[in-house]
Amino acid sequence: MELERNAEFLQGLGIKAEPTVANLPSLGNNIVHLKPKEDYFIIFPGAASCKRMWPVDRFAEFVRSIVKETGWALVLCGTKSEFEISESIIKLSGIKAINLAGKTSLPEFSEIIRGAKLLIGNETSAVHIAATVNTPSVCILGGGHFGRFMPYSKAVDGVKPIAVYARMNCFGCNWKCVRKHDPNECVPCVAAVSIENVRSAAKKLIKGL
Structure with missing residues (x-):
């Protein structure tokens, strides 16, 4: 994956480097007015x-x-x-929730993630930010760039996201899907990821808290 390739590049220059996720220091943003007072988890549904x-x-x-x-x-x-x-997720779930989409700066978003018990999302920057602030996360992963950015390899230190995916022989397509699908919906490899598999990954992390 990219973290390992970057480390190898630096090693080739004679620089000591390991494929490690950097720890993002607290940016000291006042987010009390944004997050719940009780324990919370985050859904990042976009991509x-x-x-x-x-x-x-x-x-x-x-x-x-x-x-x-x-x-x-x-x-x-x-x-x-x-x-x-x-x-739409709030309405369909019937769960009372706080919708912060579009309401936070990147530093505020990072601190919101830092305070969460768990984050679940698609393959976006959110799961990588979660790794830098040591928040457990589940990444719903398609095969377009499989192995490049996700899953994190065993060689990478730190709190790694759990990648949930349904492997297909077309993985590595660079998101140029060769399978028939509605262009306005997710590609088949993402659609094949089941609720139960995502739930199972989340429960594993919850038990470890």
Whole structure:
């Protein structure tokens, strides 16, 4: 993966380097007014393209089960363009939640993640930020860039995201999907990731808290 390649590049220059996730120091932002007072988890439902986004109805069913099991508050994060997607999850799940999509700066977003018990999202910067602030996370992963950015290899130190995926023989397609699918929906490898598999990964992390 990229972390290992970067380390190897530096080693080739005679610089001592290991494939390690850097720890992001607290930026000291006052986010008390943004986050819940109680324990909470984060859903990050967006991605750079709809083809990489797990379906809204699955996120909704997933959050119902996590709230039922943990009693944690739900926070949804993302960009301004993902506000309505987040609202759809809230509506479908029937769970009272805080929708922060488009309402935080990047430093504030990082601190929101730092304070969370758990983050679940698609393959975006959110899961990588979670790793830098030592927040457990689950990444719903497609095969477009499989192995380049995710999953994290065993050689990488720190709190690594758990990648959940449904392997197909077309992995590594660079997101040029060769399978028939609706261009307005996620690609088949993302659609093949089941709610149960995501729930199982989340439960594993919850037990470790």
